[in-house]
Amino acid sequence: MAEGTRLVAPVLSAVGGSGRSIVANLLACALAPAGATVVLDTAPRLSSPWPAWTADGHAGGLAALPADQPLSPAQVRQAASWRPGLDGGQWQVLTDGRDWHTPPLALPDEPAAWHQLSAIGGWNAVIADTAHPMAHDVLAARCERRQGQTRGWCELPYAVPVLCAAATASGIQALQQAVMALHAEGLPLQRAVAVLVATTDGRTPAVVRAGATMLGPRTASVVHLPYDPGIRAHGLGAPSRLRPRTQQAAGQLAAAVHAAARAAWGDPLPRAPRPAPLSAPVPAL
Known part of the structure; x- marks a missing residue:
């Protein structure tokens, strides 16, 4: 990715247990060779695997x-932890890694606030591990006549939504229902990538294969993430333990996100918006 560009990939799911954080982790591993990459952990600390x-x-x-x-780019970068990639590279995570008993942080709900933070840090690839149920959020926002977090994430500059679901009958049903809600609200499904996690x-x-076939025409791509016993046994602390087919699927996911971005905005991506510089402080008289 060229310097000054920014690709945003909010990882969304309709229900818990969809493999959302695993998908965000693998996508970051695969995007890291293309540019400076960060994962934004938007979940409360005690419900998140990232710490x-x-x-x-x-x-x-x-x-x-x-x-x-005010924050400087150096401050934001130094606050992010480093994670190993699949090929020896590295990427970063912004999460709350304090001890469990410390008071919880008041994290912002607005996607624009997280986007501004990542823009200050200057990362090229920004992956948001979201914590809200997207279909419920879309319906609630419609009934309450507000924007909603799902729309906020999908409408950020150069955003490619990644929609996760477990590769089960209930998982594909929840994803199909969420896609119908997104379609009814006119959200950008044409550049969304669906991921089915075995x-x-x-x-x-x-039933999952049939559901994937039905999702194909409505989304930019459908990617299958295979089951990996290494993730079940050891988590994602050591990406080197992943099966080759898992690493291959991560590469396919990154390629699908890149392809959706190129189809929407061209190749190379245009330069991303930058935060306005802070004005110099006025010295006291």
Whole structure:
């Protein structure tokens, strides 16, 4: 990715247990060789896997970024923990890695606030691990006549939504229902990438294959993420333990996100919006 460009990939799901954080992790591993990459952990600390995955990162995390003070690019970058990639490269995570008993942070709900933070940090690839149920959020926002987080993420500059679901009958049903809600609200499904996360080894169930076929025309791409016992046994602390086919699927996911972005905005991507510079402080008289 050229310097000054920014690709945003909000990872969304309709229900819990969809493999959202695993998808965000693997996508970051695969995008890292293309440019500076960060994952934004938007979930509360005690419901997120990222603090455990970044326990050795030795960074201040989100708590080191006061919301009521100006931030420099160096401050934002130094607050992010480092994670190993699939090919020896590295990428970063902004999460709250403090001890469990510390008071919770008041994290912003607005996607624009997270986008501004990533823009200050200057990353090329920004992956947001969201925590809200997208279909419920879309319906609630419609009934309450407000924007909603899902729309906010999907309408950020150069955003390619990544829609996750477990590769099960209930998972594909939840994703299909969410896609119908997104379609009814006119959200950009034409550049969305669906990811079906296998929960067991073996052949994909027929109902999931049929659901993937139906999703194909409505989304930019459908990617199948195979079951990996290494993730179940060891989490994602060591990407080198992943099966080759898992690494291959991560590459396919990154390629699908890139292809959706190129189809929407051209190749290379246009330069991303930049935050306005802070004005110089006026010295006291």
